[in-house]
Amino acid sequence: MVDTLKWIIQDDEDYNSQAINQAAALLKQGQTVAFPTETVYGLGADATNSAAVLKIFEAKGRPQDNPLIAHVATLEQLTKLVDNIQPYVKKLIDTFSPGPITYVLPSNGVCAENVTAGLSTIGVRIPDHPVAQALLRNCDIPIAAPSANISGKPSPTTAYHVFEDLQGKIAGILDGGATGVGVESTVIDCTEAIPTILRPGGITVEQLQSVVGDINVDPALVSATERPKAPGMKYRHYSPEVPLWLVQGTSLEIQQVIDKEQANGVKIAVLASASTAKQLRAEEIFSLGDNMNEIAAHLYDALRKYKSSDVDLIVCEAFSEVGIGQAVMNRLKKAASKYMEN
Numbered sequence: 001m002v003d004t005l006k007w008i009i010q011d012d013e014d015y016n017s018q019a020i021n022q023a024a025a026l027l028k029q030g031q032t033v034a035f036p037t038e039t040v041y042g043l044g045a046d047a048t049n050s051a052a053v054l055k056i057f058e059a060k061g062r063p064q065d066n067p068l069i070a071h072v073a074t075l076e077q078l079t080k081l082v083d084n085i086q087p088y089v090k091k092l093i094d095t096f097s098p099g100p101i102t103y104v105l106p107s108n109g110v111c112a113e114n115v116t117a118g119l120s121t122i123g124v125r126i127p128d129h130p131v132a133q134a135l136l137r138n139c140d141i142p143i144a145a146p147s148a149n150i151s152g153k154p155s156p157t158t159a160y161h162v163f164e165d166l167q168g169k170i171a172g173i174l175d176g177g178a179t180g181v182g183v184e185s186t187v188i189d190c191t192e193a194i195p196t197i198l199r200p201g202g203i204t205v206e207q208l209q210s211v212v213g214d215i216n217v218d219p220a221l222v223s224a225t226e227r228p229k230a231p232g233m234k235y236r237h238y239s240p241e242v243p244l245w246l247v248q249g250t251s252l253e254i255q256q257v258i259d260k261e262q263a264n265g266v267k268i269a270v271l272a273s274a275s276t277a278k279q280l281r282a283e284e285i286f287s288l289g290d291n292m293n294e295i296a297a298h299l300y301d302a303l304r305k306y307k308s309s310d311v312d313l314i315v316c317e318a319f320s321e322v323g324i325g326q327a328v329m330n331r332l333k334k335a336a337s338k339y340m341e342n
Helices: 012-026 048-061 073-079 086-098 130-139 159-166 206-212 251-263 293-305 324-337
Strands: 005-008 034-037 041-046 069-071 101-106 123-124 170-175 186-189 194-201 245-247 268-272 285-289 313-317 338-340
Touching: 005 012, 005 159, 012 034, 012 041, 012 170, 034 159, 034 285, 041 130, 041 159, 048 245, 086 101, 086 206, 086 285, 130 159, 159 293, 170 245, 245 251, 245 324, 251 268, 251 313, 293 324
Parallel strands: 005 170, 034 170, 069 123, 101 186, 245 313, 245 338, 268 285, 268 313
Antiparallel strands: 034 041, 101 123, 186 194
């Protein structure tokens, strides 16, 4: 166990600067620090220091064959980690970075081998969050950072979620409030002439197509038999503490599922859009929001909300897979113990 320091970013520039300096100093000393990005909280370590990176795997209980994403503050820092950038990558970076997108590019070996899990490629991202940007600029080193949670649990969108999972296991937590996007970055393989989406996220297929035209999709996103290539996609993720059933259908069809289980004495919590939630009856009902952006932002907090002492089963509405809905449904399918399609 270690003493986990916590800094709460506030309306005080001197305090914030001191907090960033202290967090950066710990990272440069080979320690692990959690920090907010615009997607979820990341657990950071010096990406050039294999011993520091190992602490990420140990704190999370993450399999070491699961590669990590390196975070940098600028395009200049990104280019120092990779080789042979395809011409369209600059267009993507100009349009979407800083932002919720990770580029998989040929690694030049600057980052430690356990960041790439021995692959010839590396995922690199420029986050769009003032705290993350300040920390990365202060460090001036690439920071490897998967989500700051116990491996397999829902990703953290608040510092409390991080504290809940990793207190005593990491050196510090920078509390920058709730994150914005709520689901992880889009991961796009940029090693070929046509880019391939490996993980749906905060930047949608439609947005990418508007910039580069043709986009491929990793077969593993649509076939359970294919081996995924993206960080964070190989293993089961995002699971709440109680079983989750993902139900596709009208509010009436969802209610029928609820009624059947309640008749057997099962205590149920429901996750649904605001419009659907108003039409359902259950012990607990959580409205995720009025639109897909709100649903994405609230998803992980909702998955963490219910414990086995509160309910026996979570029933969640299935959503349209258009836009950011593709990322939401990708995470829900991984979290669900049953997917009921009508």
